[in-house]
Amino acid sequence: DPFGKDPERHPALIVNSAKPYNAEPPPDLLIDAGFTTPNEIHYKRNHLPVPEIDPETYRLQVEVEGKQCVRLSLEDLKMKFPHYRVAATIQCAGNRREEMMAVKPVRGLSWGLGAISTTEWTGVRLRDVLAYAGFDLNEDGPLQHVQFEGLDRDMTQAYGGSIPVHKAVDPHGDVLLAFEMNGEPLPRDHGFPVRVVVPGVVGARSVKWLGKIIASTGESQNHWQQKDYKGFSPSVDWDTVDFSTAPAIQELPVVSAICAPTAHALVSAHEDTIPVRGYAWSGGGRGIVRVDVTADGGATWHTAQLAPPEGQPLHRAWAWTLWEAEVPVPEGARGKEGAKLEIACKATDASYNTQPELAAPIWNLRGVLTNHWHRVPLVVSD
Ligand code: MTE
Ligand code: MO
Known part of the structure; x- marks a missing residue:
């Protein structure tokens, strides 16, 4: 072996x-x-x-x-x-x-x-x-x-x-x-x-x-x-x-993801907001300038609090930015046990590049460079 x-x-x-x-x-x-x-x-x-x-x-x-x-x-x-x-x-x-x-x-x-x-x-x-x-x-x-x-x-x-x-x-x-x-x-x-x-x-x-x-x-x-x-x-x-x-991939495009809550987690029917945490990063040393989170499919966005690495210049930013946001539970799901909702995030880098909404238009046979909005489905429960 x-x-x-x-x-x-x-x-x-x-x-x-x-x-x-x-x-x-x-x-x-x-x-x-x-x-x-x-x-x-x-x-x-x-x-x-x-x-x-x-x-x-x-x-x-x-x-x-x-x-x-x-x-x-x-x-x-x-x-x-x-x-x-x-x-x-x-x-x-x-x-x-x-x-x-x-x-x-x-x-x-x-x-x-x-x-x-x-x-x-x-x-x-x-x-x-x-x-x-x-x-x-x-x-x-x-x-x-x-x-x-x-x-x-x-x-x-x-x-x-x-x-x-x-x-x-x-x-x-x-x-x-x-x-x-x-x-x-x-x-x-x-x-x-x-x-x-x-x-x-x-x-x-x-x-x-x-x-x-x-x-x-x-x-x-x-x-x-x-x-x-x-x-x-x-x-x-x-x-x-x-x-x-096609050229060999070198610098990567901007990406972000929600790490908490995880897929199918329960949102309390008694809470009005959901604490959301994740990472964002971009290639080429392009720092992260903003992360936006939505709970209604992109109709409204909530800007996350960024924790950028200390002393990292915006155009020589090799490390990720962790972030968190308090996202209001949308009207239609608030307090409604069993209601389903979906939160999603997208980041913007120092060159104002941002993430595409969907995976299908960036699909490729090797499955590389996945950077569309990251979505997490949630359920309201008592
Ligand atoms: N270097 C060698 N010698 N062999 C490998 O298989 N994998 C590469 C790179 N360097 C690889 C390598 C790939 S595809 C990635 S993503 C990173 O190493 C992963 O580094 P890590 O295992 O330290 O996370
Ligand atoms: Mo890799």
Whole structure:
């Protein structure tokens, strides 16, 4: 069993697939801990068995095309470069896929709203390591991509991907080679001993168990860069899809979700308002400027109280914003036992992007980029 040496996991996680291990925290647990997600309940997304890596013999290969390859030990990484701490949310492209599946089946794991988590990462800057390996930070040259390769592999391939060079070397881009997660060494599930953290970009590019970095003219040719993690029209199906026609997902669109109450929860017939809590986040460092909640299908909206992360600039906002709102029970349902209602939320980011109302117009065969209004059905009870 290639998965026989996978680590132990927290029993509260909802398992979407055991081998490889893919799991998410239940909605209330996801935000109950507050701004940062405890490592044990951070969602876990593995495509392959978790590799066993000896930190003593670990070497990171760094190659800048046209220069000699550099090999760095874990100790080298920690000693040669300044350390940075960055609070960043990582979200899987498939977060909330189960809602897209409800429109029409898709291929992929059935994620709820928990394939997103927030961490204080500690590591060194990718930009510093690239410069050390000979990358000229001042030249806009032919090397337009930075590729990452993981040490997890099966018979045919390793996991990998790439990001555009401007993100990789931007001093405000905060791309880290992280060795700590919330002040602890990276857990095995999250990439021990070193992973990339690409803030504001789809989780798929934050390559875990990092083995190799290549600054290159071309994009990564890895399966997960070329043949997966791309968006298509709702009219494209598995017979007609041509993955070469769509760009690899990098920055993600704005998203939000209601974590409490959960679906089919009871609203007391004696209460006039419903306390609602959730998260909102957008890609590209676009901070959240507003979250609106409705209990009447969008006729009226109640603006949520935001708890934005402290000291995070609005256009370099890598971490999510938690929010809460007191939403009046609509006239028609107030005090009426058995009445059904539905609450929904949508967020607006710093570029005034907001979420589409419905899933059907953004449906795609891989079930990625689900970001329509998040809806939660409720029942009034005594
Ligand atoms: N890196 C490697 N080496 N192998 C993987 O399977 N999964 C990617 C990314 N990095 C993956 C990887 C995907 S799709 C996501 S969403 C994130 O890791 C998940 O990170 P997490 O498991 O720490 O939450
Ligand atoms: Mo992912």
